[in-house]
Amino acid sequence: MFRIFPFLLIIAVLVAFYPRFDEKTNVDWDEYLGGPDRNHYSLLNQIDTNNVTQLKVAWSYAAPDTGQMQMNPIIVKGKLYGISSALQVFALDAATGQEIWRFGDPFKSGVSTSRGVTYWTNQQGDERILFTSGHWLYALNATTGKPIDSFGQAGRISLRTGLGESAKEKFVISNTPGTVFENLIIMPMRLSEGADAAPGHVQAFDIQTGKLAWVFHTIPQPGEYGYDTWPKNTWKNTDVGGANNWAGMAVDRQRGILFVPTGSAAFDFYGGNRKGKNLFANCLLALDARTGKRLWHYQFVHHDVWDRDFPSPPNLITVNHNGKRVDAVAQTTKSGHVLVFDRLTGKSLFPIKEVAVEQSKLPGESTWPTQPQPTKPAAFARQSLTEKDLNPYSKDHDSLVTVFKSLKKGYMAPPSKQGTLIFPGYDGGAEWGGAAVDPNGIMYVNSNEMAWVLTMVDTPKQSELAHLSEGAKTYTLYCSACHGPERKGNTKSGYPSLVDIQLRQSRDYVKNIVSNGKGMMPGFTTLKPEEKAALVAFLFGDEKQEATGVVNNKGKNPVIPYKTTGYNKFLDSQGYPAIAPPWGTLNAINLNTGEYVWKNVFGEYPELKAKGIPQTGSENYGGPVVTAGGLLFIAATRDAKFRAYNSKNGKLLWEYQLPAAGFATPSTYQVNGRQYVVIACGGTKLGTNKGNQVVAFALP
Incomplete structure (x- = not known):
């Protein structure tokens, strides 16, 4: 009996901890952000704090289009599933990066960013990939990439289905993969x-x-x-x-x-x-x-x-x-x-x-x-700012002080016509990349430190618009808040100029963006065809500017009494944050106690570093991945670097210059006994170059 007892004890321990050592969990990354708990955590430990400096590019895949890729790849049974910047879904051999199949929305129903796809299977071996394009949710055969005809109509259903009649023509898309339950x-x-x-x-x-x-x-x-x-x-x-x-x-x-x-x-x-x-x-x-x-x-x-x-x-x-x-x-x-x-x-x-x-x-x-x-x-x-917290390296310090003094400030200070400082800004604090948490209850979260200015103005009255052409009215009501009254945009805050757009884009392209949106811009689906046509004519400079003498909102779009002057970052004349660094941080928080384990400045501006300015941090988009190997992997920053930190103390152990900024959350998985870490590199945000690469790293 005494000989049997230790054996039974071992069996009991293995049974008790079996869910944590599930083979699937230890090999695949088969759900968005690593699992239904969204903890960005992997039990893989082949790559660890001792050998991470040996990481090399194992393979790379060039998507068929370029632009912002926010997707967190999922990996199931040796296949990697992802989605490109133009919403083409692809399946790759996860060991080599070789394309197995690719599916593009044949209806071209939307232009948007996407954070990935969803995988589902059942006991009968039915395997599906679900993703969205426009207001449509598609179901594809995971093996062939073909739409599943028995799902809705021709393999797709509308996300407007349960929203009621009022949403019939309104802008509805999805950037984020769905959540599976049964x-x-x-x-x-x-x-x-x-x-x-x-x-x-x-x-x-x-x-x-x-x-x-x-x-x-x-x-x-x-x-x-x-x-x-x-x-x-x-x-x-x-x-x-x-x-x-x-x-x-x-x-x-x-x-x-x-x-x-x-x-x-x-x-x-x-x-x-x-x-x-x-x-x-x-x-x-x-x-x-x-x-x-x-x-x-x-x-x-x-x-x-x-x-x-x-x-x-x-x-x-x-x-x-x-x-x-x-x-x-x-x-x-x-x-x-x-x-x-x-x-x-x-x-x-x-x-x-x-x-x-x-x-x-x-x-x-x-x-x-x-x-x-x-x-x-x-x-x-940071939760508040004073004059002492303004950028000490800026040549515009005095003017920044003047602007700062003019703004309404304080915890949850309300929107105002004088201008209200929003800090942390519209993009956080925390952002959509999400936080990682390890089994010990330590949360790892990257943070933006960017101030924005919210200014309210009166919405133009109908009589004030009467002298404008139909396209100019539409632009004033729906576009000027972001792109400015003179169409010059605000490139520092991410809103492009529309001046001379006819030299850069086709009419069809602009019409599609107006209808379906792109990036931060929603689609104006409730505008009537004649309103869209007038807007495009105005933007292309061939609409006559005489007044119609009539202003009619046609009852389609409610007009509220105030609008904003746009999403404006608080920046100096060079485009740098008006506040003092750090402009981005990486944090480890013990959620058992609520105390911090460590905090790092995260990201840099290489040109400022070259001038001898200490590391400033930068805005960042995309989250971290944490592993049982004691590592935290994260890209996210405007400097286009992929970094690995010691998760216990925050020490930077390894970094790699990506082909484009990786504004996405990485994934890690194992195929044929080899652990990989993979990141999508799409760029475009924060003034970075476009990219189309999915890059996987492994030990030699």
């Missing part, structure tokens, strides 16, 4: 952020048939919880929409709980037509994954007028809290906070207080008198 796929959606936004309801579809399974109304209907947090009949979607999940979700498959972070209601910066807290905008929702029933929610921003969307999928973690093991859900925010809740009850593990905030003075607006403010963990991005 035979369901629950889809994120990106919508317009103006008064023409569709409702952001959460929809689940049957993966085999494409039929709508359930809908959760993020803008509640009569009799539903939260209906009284909006004006009556807001759900009819006449001039309020949004409250959508665009960043992706996580799912606890054992418990059948879906965790859904939502964004702001639209219009983003004025809510006079949506008085109230506005549930379920800006919420972390826990839903029954089978039915869509609400289990609990937490709203982080009440009546959002700052575009404070939850920017990333939550992380499902287990921590030691007050001496107990707690299954928790952690959510990063644009404001640079981490929220940690009990997965079952929704109770916060760390104190969050409601604090009084300054109220809006814009006529018609009613901002909420208090807002949540987490007390622990400490924010991973």
